[in-house]
Amino acid sequence: MKTLFLSALISFSATAQDMDVVGSLKVGQMPIDNAANKVVVQKADGKLGTRDLNSLAAAPADTSRSLGSDLDIFKTFCSCPPENMPPSMIRKLRESGYSEEDLSLMGVSEQQIRRSKPVVDGDGNVYEVMKVVVQEVGTFYVLKENLKTTKFNDGTVIAGNLPASGWVNAAATQTPAWAYPENNAVNKDKYGLLYNGYVLTEGKNACPLGWTPANNSDLMNIGSSTAEYFRAVGTDTWDFPNSGNNFSGLNVPGAGGIEIDGDDVAFRIAAVFHSYQVNPSSGDIMSTTVLKDSETVTQNDKPKAYGGSIRCVSISW
Known part of the structure; x- marks a missing residue:
């Protein structure tokens, strides 16, 4: 490590x-x-x-x-x-x-x-910033919360709060879309929003100006591959029992995900972070998954129709 x-x-x-x-x-x-x-x-x-x-x-x-x-x-x-x-x-x-x-x-x-x-997104949400220094990598900055905006940073509105059928249709038309974790608006402040892969791959940026979505290596450089380093402490955003110690400082909540059929999954037991990187062989999004009951962070591909969290980083902030 x-x-x-x-x-x-x-x-x-x-x-x-x-x-x-x-x-x-x-x-x-x-x-x-x-x-x-x-x-x-x-x-x-x-x-x-x-x-x-x-x-x-x-x-x-x-x-x-x-x-x-x-x-x-x-x-x-x-x-x-x-x-x-x-x-x-x-x-x-x-x-x-x-x-x-x-x-x-x-x-x-x-x-x-x-x-x-303040670091402000297209909706006016304000984010705190954490400085990260990693040997052999250098200095970069990361927002301490999951992204919450319903707009790209050029002001373009992202389709959101869709029923399951609307989520499926967004995927069929390759339309960027967002959803509330567990389909509940009260979860936005603690967990951020969930975004399909088209939010990251259609040439626009939902992160605040000067910031970009983290890729897989960014997250691993901050928290290594140890899941409990990522997870927020306690049971406010994770089911009991939770051994998360937030050593990384990312304070990751268990926002869960949205399946390609629009169903909410793994709320408070998993966090899935979409990267802006696409696997060239499959066309899927390269993602990072933190599970409540796993010691190790996994990195695997998710279909662009899958809904996951976004965490924003900057090297020039």
């Missing part, structure tokens, strides 16, 4: 009371209690103290003043040059009124600014 390292995007949450600090701390550094929402500042009496990051950028930026000491403190707090500033910090600056032009002048790249914005 390839060694892998997973890291989530940085967030700032803790708080602390203002306090004088001494020792080797310098202006702009984090205080010694590691309160992530505070930064060391020079007080009016000359002593060092702490100040809430939210108040540092309370006033919106305007053209009549320079970016000034507030941004200098943010940069020092980050202990990194602007080009390495994390998305959470850039998001805080943007929410405080600094424009993208301000950030660009400061040295923040277009990619960093893009990463500070």
Whole structure:
């Protein structure tokens, strides 16, 4: 199994009371209690103290003043040059009124600014992102939930919520289609939607702009071939008993699938991920299956008429 390292995007949450600090701390550094929402500042009496990051950028930026000491403190707090500033910090600056032009002048790249914005699909669903670093493969990013959209990212509507006969007809006409897991709309938020193979093979992309459906090797690189690494913990989205430990961070729910005749199958006991790859000899979709009662993830082909989940990845986000 390839060694892998997973890291989530940085967030700032803790708080602390203002306090004088001494020792080797310098202006702009984090205080010694590691309160992530505070930064060391020079007080009016000359002593060092702490100040809430939210108040540092309370006033919106305007053209009549320079970016000034507030941004200098943010940069020092980050202990990194602007080009390495994390998305959470850039998001805080943007929410405080600094424009993208301000950030660009400061040295923040277009990619960093893009990463500070929500990842949104064609329906407006917002997704969290996980960074993945795999030895011998490199760095890529994956959405932490199954795809939920009913539109391609160019705005084209995908046929959906079809009766069994409609699902069969979609396959016969090679029409992209989606369905609710277990044919129940309340399952969308937890499990995402299920898509037939034509959603992935008809020249359009349902993932958010800049993202593509994961292929089989992407998923294996994240979670190896161990099924319990993929499965979400507990019985919220899997039947009892579930030994899933979510070591991969993918938090995979048991969304089940849709058979070619339109029947719902394996809800809460399996997860099937469609790849955008097609087996050239059979024309079927190359898919990855995670079962509740199996120790090993399997990869096999599914007919394009079969409904499975989609997980989106990016190498350039």
